[in-house]
Amino acid sequence: MKKYLTLKAKKWKLDTHHHEGATNVESLVCKICEKRFRLDKIVLHSRDCLEREKEKESRVTNHKKLMKLSEVVFEKKQELVVRATIKR
Ligand SMILES: [Zn+2]
Secondary structure, three states, rough: OOOHHHHHHHHHHHHHHHHHHOOOOEEEOOOOOOOOOEEEHHHHHHHHHHHHHHHHHHHHHHHHHHHHHHHHHHHHHHHHHHHHHHOO
C-alpha cells in the first residue's frame, strides 16, 4: 500500500514538473484528487492530499475485509442450513 502511494506521488511530481514548462503555471490540477490548486500550495496540498488518500484507501481496504468476512459468515450459515435439512 505504501509503495503504491509512493508511486502515485512520484507520478504526480513528474507531471507537475512537466507543467512548469507550460504557460499555465499559476494553477495545477492534482492527479490524486483532481482538484485545482495554486502552485505555491503544492507542498501543503500534496501532504494533505496524500494523507487523505491514505485514509480513504485504508477505509476501502477495511470495507473489503468486512465484505469478505460477511461472505464467510453467510457461507457457514448456508452450510448449517444444508446440514439441518439433511438431518431431517
Ligand atoms: Zn490533491
